[in-house]
Amino acid sequence: MATVRILNGSYRNKPVMDQTFTLVKGFQTDKRGSFVTVKNEGQFPQFDINEIQIRVDSIKELTFNGVSVADEIQDHIDLAPAKHAKEESDEAAMDRIATRFSVLDDMSAAAINGDIRAMIVSGPPGVGKSFGVETQMNKAVVFDQLAERPLRFNIVKGAMTALGLYAQLYKFSDRKNVLVFDDCDSVFADELSLNILKAALDSGKHRKICWNSDSRLLREECIPNQFEFEGSAIFITNLKFSSVKSKKLQDHLEALQSRCHFLDLTINTTRDKLLRIKQVHRDADGGLFADYDFDGDEAEQIIQYMEDNQGKLREISMRCCLKIADLVKINPTNWKNLAAVTICKE
Numbered sequence: 001m002a003t004v005r006i007l008n009g010s011y012r013n014k015p016v017m018d019q020t021f022t023l024v025k026g027f028q029t030d031k032r033g034s035f036v037t038v039k040n041e042g043q044f045p046q047f048d049i050n051e052i053q054i055r056v057d058s059i060k061e062l063t064f065n066g067v068s069v070a071d072e073i074q075d076h077i078d079l080a081p082a083k084h085a086k087e088e089s090d091e092a093a094m095d096r097i098a099t100r101f102s103v104l105d106d107m108s109a110a111a112i113n114g115d116i117r118a119m120i121v122s123g124p125p126g127v128g129k130s131f132g133v134e135t136q137m138n139k140a141v142v143f144d145q146l147a148e149r150p151l152r153f154n155i156v157k158g159a160m161t162a163l164g165l166y167a168q169l170y171k172f173s174d175r176k177n178v179l180v181f182d183d184c185d186s187v188f189a190d191e192l193s194l195n196i197l198k199a200a201l202d203s204g205k206h207r208k209i210c211w212n213s214d215s216r217l218l219r220e221e222c223i224p225n226q227f228e229f230e231g232s233a234i235f236i237t238n239l240k241f242s243s244v245k246s247k248k249l250q251d252h253l254e255a256l257q258s259r260c261h262f263l264d265l266t267i268n269t270t271r272d273k274l275l276r277i278k279q280v281h282r283d284a285d286g287g288l289f290a291d292y293d294f295d296g297d298e299a300e301q302i303i304q305y306m307e308d309n310q311g312k313l314r315e316i317s318m319r320c321c322l323k324i325a326d327l328v329k330i331n332p333t334n335w336k337n338l339a340a341v342t343i344c345k346e
Helices: 069-083 090-112 129-146 162-171 191-200 216-220 247-259 270-283 298-308 318-330 335-342
Strands: 003-011 014-030 033-039 051-056 062-065 118-122 153-157 178-182 208-210 226-228 232-237 261-264
Touching: 003 033, 014 051, 014 062, 090 118, 090 129, 090 232, 090 261, 090 270, 118 247, 129 153, 129 178, 129 232, 153 162, 162 191, 162 208, 162 216, 191 208, 191 247, 270 298, 270 318, 298 318, 318 335
Parallel strands: 118 232, 118 261, 153 178, 178 232
Antiparallel strands: 003 014, 003 051, 003 062, 014 033, 033 051, 208 226
16 A cells, blocks of 8 residues: 655645655645645544645655655656746737637638538637628628629527527528527527537538428428528637536537537637737737727727726726727726726626
């Protein structure tokens, strides 16, 4: 049986000195420092926990018995590099984010051209997910309008039933038609809707969708009970699929993901959201506030205000940034007081 003698350590700020424990896992390092995982065999009876982590300053505070040196420090070797990993600079992070949004533009254009069948775009609200997709669509709409062709695109927002989904897929079932589901997360929470989507986005040559029950809606709109879907679909969502608790729905979502190109915009922290704002301001023609005709350093003041008050703002997003810009236009000298009342938490 492997054991470890701890010469000087602590558990929940309680000192552990010259005590021997049954070893569970060898020396490890995380953001808080170093520790070893052991069994709690009555040493801390006040805590009803079978395994505990004893914190130590270094591996020199440990003496192992019944285990090889390699096993003693293996976890330390695996985890230590992460602690010393080079932090991503602001410029590198902005370039990373810009690259992801460039990929979003390319993939949206590919869906419009019928080159890909489906894409899921995941990211937090207010970072420009929808804007990128709609921009590509508006470019394509120009040619349709000039040729007086019916529009090939539709953006669905809000709640949608399975029957409504079936009807929308039929209306935009031709090749090079695109349905965009923008924050329409109800389709991900309904098993019937997910089954319809799986059929529509199947990897087979022919994608037949069926509605095998009577429906007055389908009759009134002359929608058949089965059809072949040749269009494409784009899902824009804030939803983290991994957070869905239902095992049944998780299986459906995994099947849906396997049928789609999946683009995570990698904006996962407050810092990333602020850098996305800076990146758009850096790369946009005329900057993020081009429509406001600012003639001074108002743009820099707005972004700096968001950085200084990131813990107070109700949200960190481009929408919030533009709300502040509105306040600057309303009252150039007192906009910070307006912001404190209207966009900050109480």
